[in-house]
Amino acid sequence: MTALPDSALVLGLESSCDETAAAVLRADGTILAEAVLSQLEDHAPYGGVVPEIAARAHLAHLPALVRRVLEQAGTTPAGLSAVAATAGPGLIGGLIVGATLGKGIALAQGIPYLAINHLEAHALTPRLPGVASHPLAFPYLLLLLSGGHCQCVAVEDVGHHRRLGSTLDDAVGEAFDKSAKLLGLPWPGGPHLERLAQGGDPARFPLPRPMFGRPGCDFSFSGLKTAVAQAVAKGLDDMGRRDLAASFQASVAAVLADRARNALAMLPGATALVVAGGVAANAGVRAALAGVAQKAGLPLVAPPIRLCTDNAVMVAWAGIERLKAGMADGLDHAPRPRWPLDQLRQAGAEQAGGRP
Ligand code: KG4
Numbered sequence: 001m002t003a004l005p006d007s008a009l010v011l012g013l014e015s016s017c018d019e020t021a022a023a024v025l026r027a028d029g030t031i032l033a034e035a036v037l038s039q040l041e042d043h044a045p046y047g048g049v050v051p052e053i054a055a056r057a058h059l060a061h062l063p064a065l066v067r068r069v070l071e072q073a074g075t076t077p078a079g080l081s082a083v084a085a086t087a088g089p090g091l092i093g094g095l096i097v098g099a100t101l102g103k104g105i106a107l108a109q110g111i112p113y114l115a116i117n118h119l120e121a122h123a124l125t126p127r128l129p130g131v132a133s134h135p136l137a138f139p140y141l142l143l144l145l146s147g148g149h150c151q152c153v154a155v156e157d158v159g160h161h162r163r164l165g166s167t168l169d170d171a172v173g174e175a176f177d178k179s180a181k182l183l184g185l186p187w188p189g190g191p192h193l194e195r196l197a198q199g200g201d202p203a204r205f206p207l208p209r210p211m212f213g214r215p216g217c218d219f220s221f222s223g224l225k226t227a228v229a230q231a232v233a234k235g236l237d238d239m240g241r242r243d244l245a246a247s248f249q250a251s252v253a254a255v256l257a258d259r260a261r262n263a264l265a266m267l268p269g270a271t272a273l274v275v276a277g278g279v280a281a282n283a284g285v286r287a288a289l290a291g292v293a294q295k296a297g298l299p300l301v302a303p304p305i306r307l308c309t310d311n312a313v314m315v316a317w318a319g320i321e322r323l324k325a326g327m328a329d330g331l332d333h334a335p336r337p338r339w340p341l342d343q344l345r346q347a348g349a350e351q352a353g354g355r356p
């Protein structure tokens with residue numbers, strides 16, 4: 001452990017997908033400033049994220065966003081103690097924009113640069129003071145449920161994570177978005193589908209529950225999406241669309257609960273079940289996971305939605321955790337479009353110069 005004064009300021013940058021975000025945190029976890037610019041409107045006409053549009057938008061907006069958060073935090077680049085930027089996994093154009101800006105500031109100020117793994121940033125968010133009702137100790141189980149990621153992760157220490165299971169095909173957010181599209185809803189469809197499902201009959205359509213009851217905690221959602229497509233193809237009135245949305249959501253919630261139960265059994269000693277990613281905003285999913293946690297005698301920790309979806313607070317916080325553990329990265333660290341959590345340990349040990 002390294003002594004990092006509580007008053008030290010860390011800038012966080014996030015640009016791995018379609019959110020441009022910057023934040024300034026004090027090393028004690030106090031959020032001094034945060035800003036997120038969504039590119040939803042830029043990508044909506046295409047029904048998905050267009051990498052080239054995303055990279056150009058990050059380049060256009062990130063520098064001004066950094067100036068804004070520094071001003072809000074009442075500081076300047078000279079007042080920073082470190083810069084943390086998402087360096088992967090994600091879309092390479094955006095990663096290069098954020099990482100290069102981060103390195104530039106670190107170089108100019110002569111302060112440490114931290115190349116943050118986006119998944120680790122999600123994984124460490126529940127340790128940010130104030131997120132859980134008491135400081136969350138390792139190990140805990142993380143269910144990362146977003147548009148791009150769907151995995152069960154054993155979070156064992158800073159830089160030490162084990163993927164217990166992941167999706168064999170679509171991510172759960174992707175399944176929401178594709179099913180919503182089939183139901184004629186706008187992209188990204190998760191929140192729209194949840195609204196449509198309200199008042200619908202979840203038992204009307206006997207949809208498959210892929211992987212339910214199987215050993216392990218892998219996921220699969222493409223068959224569920226196909227079943228939704230088949231139901232839609234038969235023709236649905238408004239009530240039918242509502243019932244189908246409710247049936248889809250019930251199926252997803254049941255599968256996630258089943259997978260979470262198995263994952264918890266694979267991590268004896270877990271202190272909590274943590275859920276993160278955009279799909280964690282879904283009330284049905286949260287309720288199902290709360291039931292699993294309660295049965296296991298563990299708290300369900302769900303960070304507030306703005307910290308569950310992509311943001312820069314989590315990146316700055318991961319930077320603070322890594323600095324406290326004595327880690328930092330060289331300015332030659334290259335952004336990585338693919339960067340599984342399991343490979344963090346090795347990379348961290350090399351770059352930190354010796355942390356086991
Ligand atoms: O974590 P996130 O903001 O971005 C990444 O994908 O990295 O997650 C976005 C995903 C989308 O697929 C979106 O449809 C889904 O989260 N989502 C929801 C809800 N809110 C967002 N899915 C179901 N119910 C919701 N309320």
Ligand code: ZN
Pocket residue numbers: 118122146277309310
């Ligand atoms: Zn994310």
